[in-house]
Amino acid sequence: MSYGVAALMVLSLxxxxxxxxxxxxxxxxxxxxxxxxxxxxxxxxxxxVESLLKNRSDLF
Known part of the structure; x- marks a missing residue:
């Protein structure tokens, strides 16, 4: 009987x-x-350098 209850619990879970x-x-x-x-x-x-760039604008 206890095997049947255990099997039923396993199937329900x-x-x-x-x-x-x-x-x-x-x-x-x-x-x-x-x-x-x-x-x-x-x-x-x-x-x-700043004065050179102002005076020689043809450099760039």
């Missing part, structure tokens, strides 16, 4: 196992990359 499903999303994944990059470059020069 077997129905309680969790079920896990993995499904792909219905819509594609989109990544919005709207990025604005701004930069400034400051150059510090010697007074001699």
């Amino acid at each position: 077997a129905g309680c196992t969790p079920r896990i499903e993995v499904a792909a999303p219905k819509e594609p994944i989109t990544i919005n990359m709207n990025v604005k990059i701004e930069h400034e470059i400051h150059v510090k020069v010697d007074k001699d």
